[in-house]
Amino acid sequence: MRIGELAEQAGTTTRTLRHYESLGLLPARRAGNGYRTYDEADLRLLQQIRTLQDFGFSLEETRPFVDCLRAGHPAGDACPASLEVYRRKLAELDEVIERLRHVRDEVGLQLTRAELELAADLPGGPPPRCAFSPPDAGHVFSPPDTDQETSTP
Amino acid sequence: MRIGELAEQAGTTTRTLRHYESLGLLPARRAGNGYRTYDEADLRLLQQIRTLQDFGFSLEETRPFVDCLRAGHPAGDACPASLEVYRRKLAELDEVIERLRHVRDEVGLQLTRAELELAADLPGGPPPRCAFSPPDAGHVFSPPDTDQETSTP
DNA sequence: GCTGGCGTTGACGTCGACGTCAACGTCTAC
DNA sequence: GTAGACGTTGACGTCGACGTCAACGCCAGC
Numbered sequence: 116m117r118i119g120e121l122a123e124q125a126g127t128t129t130r131t132l133r134h135y136e137s138l139g140l141l142p143a144r145r146a147g148n149g150y151r152t153y154d155e156a157d158l159r160l161l162q163q164i165r166t167l168q169d170f171g172f173s174l175e176e177t178r179p180f181v182d183c184l185r186a187g188h189p190a191g192d193a194c195p196a197s198l199e200v201y202r203r204k205l206a207e208l209d210e211v212i213e214r215l216r217h218v219r220d221e222v223g224l225q226l227t228r229a230e231l232e233l234a235a236d237l238p239g240g241p242p243p244r245c246a247f248s249p250p251d252a253g254h255v256f257s258p259p260d261t262d263q264e265t266s267t268p
Numbered sequence: 269m270r271i272g273e274l275a276e277q278a279g280t281t282t283r284t285l286r287h288y289e290s291l292g293l294l295p296a297r298r299a300g301n302g303y304r305t306y307d308e309a310d311l312r313l314l315q316q317i318r319t320l321q322d323f324g325f326s327l328e329e330t331r332p333f334v335d336c337l338r339a340g341h342p343a344g345d346a347c348p349a350s351l352e353v354y355r356r357k358l359a360e361l362d363e364v365i366e367r368l369r370h371v372r373d374e375v376g377l378q379l380t381r382a383e384l385e386l387a388a389d390l391p392g393g394p395p396p397r398c399a400f401s402p403p404d405a406g407h408v409f410s411p412p413d414t415d416q417e418t419s420t421p
Numbered sequence: 422g423c424t425g426g427c428g429t430t431g432a433c434g435t436c437g438a439c440g441t442c443a444a445c446g447t448c449t450a451c
Numbered sequence: 452g453t454a455g456a457c458g459t460t461g462a463c464g465t466c467g468a469c470g471t472c473a474a475c476g477c478c479a480g481c
Contacts, residue, residue: 119427129428134469148477150428170371174468192382201379208372212365218323219361226354229345272457282458287439301447303458327438 116153118143125161132161140164140174140181160184163191171208176200269306271296278314285314293317293327293334313337316344324361329353 122129135141136151141160143151160181167177179200180191191197271282288294289304294313296304313334320330332353333344344350 117428128469130469130471133430148428150477168468170375171368190382190385192378193386195386198379198382198386201375201382205372205375205379208368208375212368212372215324215361215365215368219358219365222323222354222358222361225345226351226358229343229351229354232343233346233348233351270458281439283439283441286460301458303447321438 116157117146118151118153121153121158121161124158125165127161127165135161135164135174138174140178156184167191170204172200172204176204269310270299271304271306274306274311274314277311278318280314280318288314288317288327291327293331309337320344323357325353325357329357 116124118129118132122132132141132143132151136143141157141164143153143157146152163180163184164174164177167180168174179194179196183194183197184191186194188194192201269277271285275282275285285294285296285304289296294310294317296306296310299305316333316337317327317330320333321327332347332349336347336350337344339347341347345354
C-alpha cells in the first residue's frame, strides 16, 4: 500500500502521514523506487492515532499507544505507559471542565446582570443602578445549575 | 503614565501593550519624545481586556467591550454588542463543556476496561480476549465512520 | 515520447498572543 | 560625559498539526 491509498483509507492526507513519519510516529518501509510502503498493521496504528486525536490527545501522547501496538500487543492501551497517559488525560479533563464550568457561571452572571442594567437604562431613567435590586430576577436567564441541554424545542 | 508603569500596574508586559496597540485595541497618545502616554482610563480598558482574557475571550472578542468603555459607558458590557459576545461565548462554553464531558466519560471507560484487561492478562493466561468481549465492546472506540480495532482480529 | 497522475524532498505559511532579540534614541543620576 | 534604566521600531521565534507550493522523479497508457 502506498501513501495515497493509506491516507484515503484512514480519511486523512499524505501530508499528515509524512508529518507523522517525520516525528518517528509512523515510519514507513520504502519500495525500490523510494516510495513509502505501508501494510494493514500501519493502518491500525494510524487509526489508533486518529482515534486518540479525536479525544484531544496530542501526537506525543499517542506515542505510547502506537509503541504498544508495534510491540505486538493486541491493543494500544494494553501497556502501562498507555494507561498512565489515560490517567493524566483524565485528570487534565477534570481540571479543564471544572475551570470551564466556573467560567461559564461567571459569564452567565455577567450577562444576566448586564442585561438587567441595559433594560433598566433604556426605557426608564439612566441611573437606577443602585436602587434597583430585584427580588427574584436572578433566574431570568440561567439557573445556578449547569444543566440545560435538550431544552424546550 | 508611561508604558512600563501601565504594564506593571496591570500585571502585564510592555510587549503586550505594544501588541494591543498594533491591533488598534489600546492606542496610546504620544509625548514629545515619542514615548507612549497612558492615563487611568487606559488602565481600566486594559483591566477589562485582561479580565475577559482570563475568561478565555480572544482579543477580538474583547474589542466590543473596549469600544463600549471608550464610548463613555460606565461598564464594558453596557452595550448590546458586548452582550452578543457574552451570549456567543456562553453557547460556545456549553458546547465545549458538553463535548469534554463526553470525552471524559469515554476516556474513563477506556481506562477502566484497559486496566481490567491488563490485570486479567498478567496473573492468569494471556488470551482471554475473545472469550471476554462484552456484547457491545466493539463500538467503544469509534468517533468517525468506519472503525474496527481492539477486537475481532 | 509524452501527458497525467502518482510519488519524492524541502521549505515556508497558518493561527493567536505574545517572547525575544537587535540596534538605536532618551532621560536621569553621578 | 557617561553609565544605565527606560523608551522606540522592526523583525524573527514559539507552540501544534499540519496546509500549500515548488521543483523534481517515477511509471502507466496512448
